[in-house]
Amino acid sequence: MKPDNESNSELPPSFETMCAHYGEDPAQHHGAVIPPIYQNSLFTFPDCATRELAYDGVDEELYSYTRLTNPTTDIVEAKIAALEGGEKARCFASGMAAVTAAILSCVKAGDHVICPQTVYGPTHSFLAGYLKKFNITCTFVDGCRIQDFEQALRPETSLIFLETPSSSIFKQQDMEAVSSLAKQNKISTICDNSWASPYFQRPLQFGIDLVVHSATKYLGGHSDIMAGVVIGDAKRMRRLTFQEGCLIGGILDPFASWLLLRGLRTLPIRMDRHQTNGMRIATALSDHPKVAKVFFPGLPDDPQADLTAKQLRGTSSLLSIQLKSSSKESTYKFIDSLKYFGIGCSWGGFESLAQPVLVPAQHIDISQNDPVWITRLHIGLENADDLWNDLQQALDKV
C-alpha cells in the first residue's frame, strides 16, 4: 500500500497542495484524513512464497520490517521527495544520521572531500575527524567563489559537500557552478538545505545529487522531534536505503514520521510567517546604532545578494548579529536580557531562540586573528512587534 503515485500525478504540482495531499490516500485508511501510525517493527505474510517476494524486493508493495520500509514513513518520504523535486527520499532518526549516511554513500577509503569551512559543526567534525579512520581527507574552503573548489580538486576527490546558506553566518555557494564542476570531474555533490527548506530553495534543480535536511528544524517545525532526510534520484537512493539506511540503521521511528507529516502540512504558511518576521527583524537590527553587522541573506546589501536572487525564492528566519561592543560580556548581557527568546541551540520551531556563537575570524573575512562573538537569533512565529520591542530593550542594556 505505497502512496499511489498515479492518482498523485493528477494533483497540481503546487507546493502548498503537495504539502496537504501528496502521497496520501484516505481511502486506504477508512477515509481517515490523517493516516494511522503503523507503530510496529515487523509485518507478517500469508505464506512463504509471499515472504520470498517481499525479501527479494520483487514486490515493493509488500512490507517486511520497519528498518526497511514502513507505511507511515513511506507517506512522509513520498511527500518530501516531491517537495524537493526528487525521485526518492529516505528519513533518518536525526539530521546527523541523514548527513552521515549521505556522505558515506559517496565515499570510499582514500577519497578526498571538499567542503565550505562554515559548515555545521558536527558535519565538520565528521568530515575532518571521523573519516580519518578510513583515510578520507577533507579540504575546507571559503566556498564563496568557484575557484575555491577548483583549486582544492584532487584526483581522489569524490565528494563536494555544500551547506548554503550556512547556519551561523549564512555564507552561500553557487550550486549551479559547483555541480557543473563536479559533474565534469565525476564528483558527487550533497547540499544541506536545512536553512531554506524546499519552500525557498531546491538544490536538485541546480544539479546537486543529494539534498539533506535536519528535519528537526523547519520541516518538523514544532521542536518536538529529531529527524533527518536525504533526497535524490531513485538509483542513488536505492543504494543508500539498503546500505547506509539498513546497515547502519538510523531510520526514523513511525511516530516521529507521523509528527513530521503533521509539521509538513503547515510548512508553507509557517515559512511565509518566518520570512516576514525574519526580514522585519533583520532590517530593523541593521539600522540599530548598537549593531555592527547583521548576517542575513535577505538583506539587499548582503555581499552575496546575487546568489540570493539566483538560488533562493525567499528567506527564512535564522540570522546572526555582531554587536558594536562585541565582547563576550556584552553579548551574554544582551542575550540574558531577552524575554521572549529562549536561550538554546536548534531553530526552525515556532519559538524564538538566541544563543552566543564564537566564530573564527577568517569565517567573517576580517583582518584580525581573534575569534568574534556573535548572537544567533531564530525568529519564531510570535508577533513581530513583541519580538522587536524585546530586542530593543535588550540592546538598551548593553
Ligand SMILES: *Cc1c(COP(=O)(O)O)cnc(C)c1O
Ligand atoms: C541541526 C543541524 C543539523 C543536524 O541535525 P540534527 O537533527 O540535530 O541531527 C545538520 N545541519 C544543519 C545545518 C543543522 O542546523
